[in-house]
Amino acid sequence: MNKPINDISIVIIAADEEYAIQKCLESINRLPLINSEIICVDSSRINDATFNAMKKFSSQRDDYKLLKIIGTGNGMRSVARNEGFKASSKNTIFFIDGDIEINPQFIIEAIAKLKIHDCVTGDLKELWYDSQFEKVKKVIERRWPIPKEQKLFFTGGIFAVKRDVLLHSGLFNESMRCEDIELTLRISRLGYSIIQLPTIMGVHHTIEYSNRKRVVDFIKIQHGIYRGIIIRNNLFYPLCLFQFLKTESSFLWGILFYFFSLIGFLWWGPLFLFVSLIFFALDMLYGKVKRKDWFHRIYLHYITPVHILKGLFFCFKLPQPDYKVQLVNTLENC
Template sequence: MNDERPLVSVVIPTKNSAATIETCLKSIKEQTYPDIEVVVVDKFSTDETAEVAKDLGSMVIKSGVMRSKARNIGVEKARGELAFFVDSDMELTPRVVEKCVEKILNEKADAVIVPELSVGEGFWAGCMSLDKLMCIGDSLIEVARFLNRKAFEAVGGYDEELVAGEDWDLQTRIEKAGYKILRVNPVILHHVGDLSLKDILMKKTQYGKTIMTYVKKHPQKARKQLMVLRASYVRHWRVLMRNPLHALGLFVMRLIEYGVAGIGILSGESNACGRA
């Protein structure tokens, strides 16, 4: 690695995540790369999220904004040349930051994709884990979380009008601007806990209510991203065959997600019409 070590600012938007953020922050402290600061943008949590973050050395900013704006605020307050956007229920494997910095310094990358794996308990968490595994290497689904700050600011940061799909939108603008995007092998673990079908239904209904702004902005790309049968499933059919029960559950989950998200979309459009 280059002798000059740029400061990496890890930005974490969060609300009421005391149950998960400690694991996240400890995994950042255990990185092999030493020059890291953590900026937690807390949406006025009513649990001990802010206290846990402060105890582990993070800068905590209180703000009542949505995730996209929270990330932008985090970068504004950060000191680093490089920005790494992490969620509070994620855990970094030890060499993630080191390898991302190497891509920036040694291979002149502007943005770096870190593969994500889902971990949790129960059948539906297993289906989610299989889905994440299928998406590794899928250029339609994966996004760069680790960025050169100059590139991030040059494309305007996260679109603060988007509540869902904001990471896909940023990725699209980075690609269109011609920035160099590379990937690393170390992974991020996304902890989903004991996931139930009810949890999925509630989350996807809300997702459907908010995703239409993104769909209208990138209609052709969104159509492919939101398909029930993703191209990555076809490419990795052997993996699905080795996990038949979870594969079946995955397709059931995707069908239900698609239908429930559709209801959410219709509900969101209906509410918008009612306000007009």
């Protein structure tokens, strides 16, 4: 039997994740919670299936709050996280996405580590599905395999954090995507400690990252511009910047490709463009040998770098999302 989990706020955000949210909620039901609370935040735009699953779950528990976010804008995930935090009351906050099936052992270990550190994350097991969420196409036992605990300067959206640290850091930036990375880099810059445990936080049920529709959606919203903004914000923090560039290294190929293509064109003229095309073809051929999706490879190596440069040099003021929040349990508007 698992050790009781005491005095924690679990904030779950989800948007049109009806295929995975049930697994997440079932894992929540199995947690041995004492004096704790669960806050679910739905910001779905396509249909109400995710919201209905959350609402049904609310009837089974008395430690549960359900928020509905209605609005538009690139920062809706940030809004969902912030509103979930504002509805919480405990000193330890655990943020997860609605497609995560939680491992209770991680929460127990994270709470213990937060006596020393300020923010704790872990590893994930990944199940990649087809676009209809009917078939598992790939299983990754460990997404970030590490032999022991290590210090980080940023992390993704699944982490436990002290309440006062989050307040001091200024919460999630509601004009940003990559809001988890942006916030945790800010936490590091303020001098707080972030650690990663080798413990699996849970099972991530998701559509494979190279899914064509997923990639097209990222291109449409110019997802890379937010990474460019993150680079600019951390230019004078070399340790933070180095770790970020190390984990996001796939776009460096494209930046080097464009740089040397431009220099070659200026020095040797249009003939050098032919050399650039040869390098492009070799990159595609190498991807094929490694069984990488060609469209996803073009996105990572040649489209994302353009968006990153745009964010780095041109995006200084992003629009704020327009939204309203409803506390569904009591039907009160927040």
